Amino acid sequence: MPRSPSSPAFWRSPLRGPWFTSVLGVVLLVGITVLFVTGLLSYAAYNPNLSAVNDKTPDKGILGFYLFSWPTRPVWLYRLTQGVHVTLGVGLIPVLLAKLWSVVPKLFALPPARSLAHALERLSLLLLVGGALFEFTTGVLNIQLDYVFPGSFYTLHFYGAWVFMAAFVTHAVLRVPTALRNLRHIRRPSPLSSPEPGRLSSPEPSPRPSPRPGPGPGPASVSPDRAGDRPGAGEPARPEDELVSPDPLPPTVSRRGALGFVGGGSVLLVATTAGHSFDGPLRDTALLAPHGGAEPGSGPGGFQINKTAASRGITATETSEEAWRLVVTGKGGTVRLSRAELQELPLRSAALPIACVEGWSTSDQWWRGVRLRDLAGLVGYEKDAPGVLVESLQRHGAFRVAALRDNQVRDPRSLLALFVNGEDLTPDHGYPARVIVPAAPGVLNTKWVARMTFGDL
Structure with missing residues (x-):
C-alpha cells in the first residue's frame, strides 16, 4: 500500500527522535529569545514614540508598551545590540532548518487534533513554522539589500516578530517540560559514523527492548544512539514518539554527528557574517554579510556607507x-x-x-x-x-x-x-x-x- 506523509512509516530517517529535536529546541529557545530582545531594542533606538516621521508602525498600540528613551552612552550600544541581532540570526539558520526538518512528520499527523491541548500545540506549531520562515527570510533579504516583499520591512518584520513570539511562547510552554525531560532522561548518543569494516554500525543491544517490531524476525534492539527514543515495554506511548520512524533506514551518521554538522554550518555562517561589525582584516571575512569585503575607497572617507549621493x-x-x-x-x-x-x-x-x-x-x-x-x-x-x-x-x-x-x-x-x-x-x-x-x-x-x-x- 502506498505510504502518505500522514503515515509514520513515510518518514524513515533514523535521526529523528525526541533527543535530537530537544537539543535543537533548547538552542533555539535561547537564541530566539536573544533575537527578540535585541530586535525590540533596535526598534526602541528608532524613537518611534518621538515623532511620526520615525514611527514605521503607527498602529502598534500596546505592542509599544516597553519603549523608552534611547541613551547616548555607551557610544557602541547600537553597534553591539544590532550586530548581535543580525549575526546571531544568520548563525541560527541551520539550527532552525534542522529543527523544522526534525518535526516535519508532526505537520502531517492525523487526526489534526486529539484534544484541546493537542489542537493548541498544532496551531502554535503551524504559526511557529510560518512565523520563523517569514522572519528569517525577510531579515536576510533586508540585510542583503535585496528586499523584495511588498510593504515596509519595518512594519512586516515588527508585527511578524510579535506573531512569531506569541506562537513561540505558547509552544515553549507546552513543550519545554517535555524537552527538558528528554534531555535529562535520554542517554547521549553513541557515534555510528565509524562502523566496523563491512558493517553500517555495531550497536550493543539495549537492555530495554522496543515494543515495536523491528525490520527482521524477533524483537528489534535499540542502539545507544536511539536509546530512550521509544517507551519501554509496558510504558504508554508518548506524543514525541511520533518523531521516531517505525521502519527506519540504516543509519549512516549518528545524531551527534548530525548535530555537529548543523553546528558547523552555524559556525561557518557566523564566521562569514560577523566581520561586518569590524574594520580592518576581519571585514574581509564577511563574505555573506552586506557590504562585506573591501572598504569603499581609501583615505579619510574610506569607510562604509549605506546610501550614495x-x-x-x-x-x-x-x-x-x-x-x-x-x-x-x-x-x-x-x-x-x-x-x-x-x-x-x-x-x-x-x-x-x-x-x-x-x-x-x-x-x-x-x-x-x-x-x-x-x-x-x-x-x-x-x-x-x-x-x-x-x-x-x-x-x-x-x-x-x-x-x-x-x-x-x-x-x-x-x-x-x-x-x-x-x-x-x-x-x-x-x-x-x-x-x-x-x-x-x-x-x-x-x-x-x-x-x-x-x-x-
Whole structure:
C-alpha cells in the first residue's frame, strides 16, 4: 500500500527522535529569545514614540508598551545590540532548518487534533513554522539589500516578530517540560559514523527492548544512539514518539554527528557574517554579510556607507558653497547659515562609530563640526536644548526626515559634522553637512542636511 506523509512509516530517517529535536529546541529557545530582545531594542533606538516621521508602525498600540528613551552612552550600544541581532540570526539558520526538518512528520499527523491541548500545540506549531520562515527570510533579504516583499520591512518584520513570539511562547510552554525531560532522561548518543569494516554500525543491544517490531524476525534492539527514543515495554506511548520512524533506514551518521554538522554550518555562517561589525582584516571575512569585503575607497572617507549621493538624487549643484544653506528654526526665529559661516562657529570633535540596522558598523571615525546644542542656542535655546527635526536634501528612500530626542541633542558629542578624519565630508558621507549622534542607528544620522527645526516635534 502506498505510504502518505500522514503515515509514520513515510518518514524513515533514523535521526529523528525526541533527543535530537530537544537539543535543537533548547538552542533555539535561547537564541530566539536573544533575537527578540535585541530586535525590540533596535526598534526602541528608532524613537518611534518621538515623532511620526520615525514611527514605521503607527498602529502598534500596546505592542509599544516597553519603549523608552534611547541613551547616548555607551557610544557602541547600537553597534553591539544590532550586530548581535543580525549575526546571531544568520548563525541560527541551520539550527532552525534542522529543527523544522526534525518535526516535519508532526505537520502531517492525523487526526489534526486529539484534544484541546493537542489542537493548541498544532496551531502554535503551524504559526511557529510560518512565523520563523517569514522572519528569517525577510531579515536576510533586508540585510542583503535585496528586499523584495511588498510593504515596509519595518512594519512586516515588527508585527511578524510579535506573531512569531506569541506562537513561540505558547509552544515553549507546552513543550519545554517535555524537552527538558528528554534531555535529562535520554542517554547521549553513541557515534555510528565509524562502523566496523563491512558493517553500517555495531550497536550493543539495549537492555530495554522496543515494543515495536523491528525490520527482521524477533524483537528489534535499540542502539545507544536511539536509546530512550521509544517507551519501554509496558510504558504508554508518548506524543514525541511520533518523531521516531517505525521502519527506519540504516543509519549512516549518528545524531551527534548530525548535530555537529548543523553546528558547523552555524559556525561557518557566523564566521562569514560577523566581520561586518569590524574594520580592518576581519571585514574581509564577511563574505555573506552586506557590504562585506573591501572598504569603499581609501583615505579619510574610506569607510562604509549605506546610501550614495547619486542613489538619493543629490546633485553637486545644490550642495555647492554658492547654493547650499542650512536653515535652523526655533522659538527665537530662523537663521540661514552657509558652510563657511558654520565653520566660523565653535567647532568640536568626537570619535564615533556608525551602526546600521543591517548589522554592519564601522569603528570610531573622527568627526568635527558644530554641536547640535550650540545650533539650538542660535535659535533661542541657550539652556535645555529640545529635540530636533532634521530634514535632508535626499529625494528618494526612507528617513528623509528624522527626529532626535532632547537627550541626543544635548550630548556634547552630537554634531552637525562638516569634516571626518581631518578632511571635508565626501558627497557619499553627507557633504556639505551631516548629523552624527552617539549610539543612534545610522538612518538617524541624517546626511545632506538642509533644515533643522528645534522644539515641538
